[in-house]
Amino acid sequence: MGGVNYASGGSGILNTTGYLLGQRYTMDLQLYNHKIIASRIAKELGGADVASKYLGQCIYAVEIGYNDYLNNYYGEGYNSSKIYTPEQFAQLLVQTYETQLERLYNEGARKVAVFGLIRMGCMPAYKNIFGADESSCVDKLNQAAQLFNNKLQKALPKLNANLPGAIFTYINSYEIDSENVTGLGFRFTSKSCCHVPNGEIPCAALTYPCPNRDEHVHWDGAHYTEARARIFAKRAYQRQLPVEAYPYDISGLVQVPLDETDDHCSKCGHKQW
Known part of the structure; x- marks a missing residue:
């Protein structure tokens, strides 16, 4: 495809x-x-x-x-x-x-x-x-x-x-x-997986992302992690x-x-x- x-x-x-x-x-x-x-x-x-x-x-x-x-x-x-x-x-x-x-x-x-x-x-x-x-x-x-x-x-x-x-x-x-994302296994709903400078969106250069990214809703300052995006996509595909x-x-x-x-x-x- x-x-x-x-x-x-x-x-x-x-x-x-x-x-x-x-x-x-x-x-x-x-x-x-x-x-x-x-x-x-x-x-x-x-x-x-x-x-x-x-x-x-x-x-x-x-x-x-x-x-x-x-x-x-x-x-x-x-x-x-x-x-x-x-x-x-x-x-x-x-x-x-x-x-x-x-x-x-x-x-x-x-x-x-x-x-x-x-x-x-x-x-x-x-x-x-x-x-x-x-x-x-x-x-x-x-x-x-x-x-x-x-x-x-x-x-x-x-x-x-x-x-x-x-x-x-x-x-x-x-x-x-x-939806209640804590019930989906996400522990961090407001904290980015990577280090984000205050007031910015992309991950800071030369920093390491979190090891538990499946527990985070957000990858950086604005975007979903893959784990959250996958669940969202499934709901859009089949409500x-x-x-x-x-x-x-x-x-x-x-x-x-x-x-x-x-x-x-x-x-x-x-x-x-």
Whole structure:
């Protein structure tokens, strides 16, 4: 099994996101790269129609938006928070994102799992930056994530209704991230596995990671350890509760026949949206 990954560290929905970090591939540039790949596939298979049918069988996973907050709205050196309220900024992000997802559809995507944001305010680095104690999280970051997620959930059914054959399904990352991780064997929920300088995210250079990484939720100041990511991925693939993914989890998305996609909204129980 193979695929293509367009992800880029520091990238965002907005082209201005992360510009102080240096070179990165924004969502618009990632879509441009996908357009190139789609054209190569069309040339290889003998035409755009054949390529579209081929790409329609693929599963697309899209997760973006964190950097728009952490390296833009709430980041030092950016002006977004002076221009927009949190409500306005979430609306700007989701409207832009909606257009980008439509561009993905226009290049052949039909089955798309769109991930919401996890609890950004519980990441160790941002707890340090914003002064939250070990047992709490940064409320304004989590509230921003929920604002974004709520608007995203409302946008996806519109895409499904307006784009023939599209199945955009929502992975409720915030809900999955909110589970009791101590019951899953994690002893360290706020402490990074590697040494992280105060207020930063990557592991400090020339330092050793912890030997018990399976007991840590976070690898560095923001990112999951492999142990936590594996559990999260399993829940996204096969939900334990309906609220964790809808109308489909990824395993359900895989099973939807292409010839039924035009009629999927009558079968997916979209009243949950």
